[in-house]
Amino acid sequence: MAAHIRQATDVAGACREIVKATAQRIGNRDYVRVEGWQSIAVAHGCVASARDVERTEEGYKCIGEVRRMDNGQVIATAEGFLGFDEEMWAKRPTYAQRAMCQTRAISRACRSAFAHVVVLIDRNLSTTPAEEVPFGGFEESKQLNTDKYEQPTPAEVKEITARLVEEKKAPDSEIKDMTVGFGKYKGQTVRQIARSSEGFSWLMWLSEQPLKNAPDGQPYKKDLQLRAVIKAVIDEDKKDEIPF
Numbered sequence: 001m002a003a004h005i006r007q008a009t010d011v012a013g014a015c016r017e018i019v020k021a022t023a024q025r026i027g028n029r030d031y032v033r034v035e036g037w038q039s040i041a042v043a044h045g046c047v048a049s050a051r052d053v054e055r056t057e058e059g060y061k062c063i064g065e066v067r068r069m070d071n072g073q074v075i076a077t078a079e080g081f082l083g084f085d086e087e088m089w090a091k092r093p094t095y096a097q098r099a100m101c102q103t104r105a106i107s108r109a110c111r112s113a114f115a116h117v118v119v120l121i122d123r124n125l126s127t128t129p130a131e132e133v134p135f136g137g138f139e140e141s142k143q144l145n146t147d148k149y150e151q152p153t154p155a156e157v158k159e160i161t162a163r164l165v166e167e168k169k170a171p172d173s174e175i176k177d178m179t180v181g182f183g184k185y186k187g188q189t190v191r192q193i194a195r196s197s198e199g200f201s202w203l204m205w206l207s208e209q210p211l212k213n214a215p216d217g218q219p220y221k222k223d224l225q226l227r228a229v230i231k232a233v234i235d236e237d238k239k240d241e242i243p244f
Contacts, residue, residue, distance in 0.1 A: 009120060011040060011043040011044055011114075011117050012117050012120035012121045014043050015036070015039045015040050015043050015117070015121065016121045016122075018035065018036060018039045019032060019036035019039060019040065019118070019121050019122075019125070020036075020121065020122060020125075022035040022036045023036060023125060023130070024130040024133075024197045024198075025196075025197060025198040026130065026133045026134075026135065026197075026198070026201055027133075029124075029126050030122075030124065030125050030126065031125070031126045031128055031129065031130035031133050032107075032111075032118055032125060032126070032127070032129065032130060033107070033129075033130045033131070034103050034106055034107045034110075034129070034130075034131060036118075037106065037107045037110035037111065037114070037129065038106070038110065040110060040114045040117050040118070041066055041110050041113070041114065044113075044114065045068060045069050045070060046066050046067060046068055046069060046075065046113075047066070047067055047069055048064065048065065048066045048067075048106045048109055048110050049064070049065055049067070049106065050062050050063065050064045050065070050080060050101075050102035050103075050105040050106050051063050051065065053098050053101060053102060058083055058084060058085070059081060059082045059083035059084045059085075059086075059097075059101075060081070060082045060097055060098055060101040061079060061080065061081045061082075061101065062079070062080050062101050062102055062105045063077055063078070063079060063080075063105060064077065064078045064079070064080055064102075064104075064105030064106045064107070064108055064109030064110075065077050065109055066109050066110055066112075066113045075113055076109050076110070076112045076113035077109055077112075078105060078108035078109040078111070078112050079105060079108070080101050080102060080103070080104035080105025080106070080107075080108055081101065081104065082097050082100050082101040082104065087208065088135065088204070100131065103131050104129060104131045104132055107129030107130070107131055107132070108129055108132070110129075111127055111128075111129055115127040135201045135204045135205050176229070176232070177189045177190055177191050177229060178190055178225060178226050178229045180193065180226070183202075184202075185199060185202065190203065190226070190229045190230055190233050191233060194233050194234075200234075203230050203233065203234065204234065206230060207227065207230045207231060207234065211223050211224070211227065
């Protein structure tokens with residue numbers, strides 16, 4: 001037992017930098033991504049992989065494994081699942097759905113074997129794999145109350161309108177970026193917010209919120225413009241993303 005504790009402590013020290021650097025802030029907690037879990041496995045002389053991807057009526061499932069490199073012994077297994085009812089993934093290409101299913105299986109298998117190492121690295125890190133956490137985190141209701149979509153005050157509307165006049169536009173007059181005038185990212189543009197994983201998650205959440213109507217019963221024009229910019233930025237990210 002003492003030898004295992006010493007090994008875990010040594011691995012925690014060796015992997016601390018990469019685990020914390022690749023951790024993802026979701027809601028109000030930091031979660032370990034697959035890159036961090038794999039680094040912990042390698043430091044233990046193991047390799048993590050996924051097998052037996054299967055499509056079911058509800059989604060894709062597969063098995064994640066952690067094997068020792070020296071003798072091939074399996075030391076941990078876990079199931080990864082991606083449901084067709086997940087809004088983030090429902091309309092994604094098949095390859096992306098299968099890949100995320102495998103990513104979740106790998107992270108889950110590593111968690112079952114090495115969760116104790118994460119605690120040694122930083123007790124504030126959650127051992128729930130980041131790929132399994134919904135946007136906004138599990139404390140979604142609290143997060144939504146913190147970042148709820150509020151109608152700007154007349155002064156804010158005036159400020160936003162002034163900024164819109166100065167927004168850079170493409171030759172076809174399509175707005176390519178836009179300053180957010182509310183919430184915790186007030187004063188930043190959509191592209192600036194999207195540079196961080198936490199900001200990108202917030203934009204994903206915001207893009208799914210219902211638009212409030214003006215007195216004429218139609219959504220505010222500025223809200224429609226902001227929604228269009230957010231969608232464009234998210235779509236750009238999806239084009240280059242291979243989630244595995």
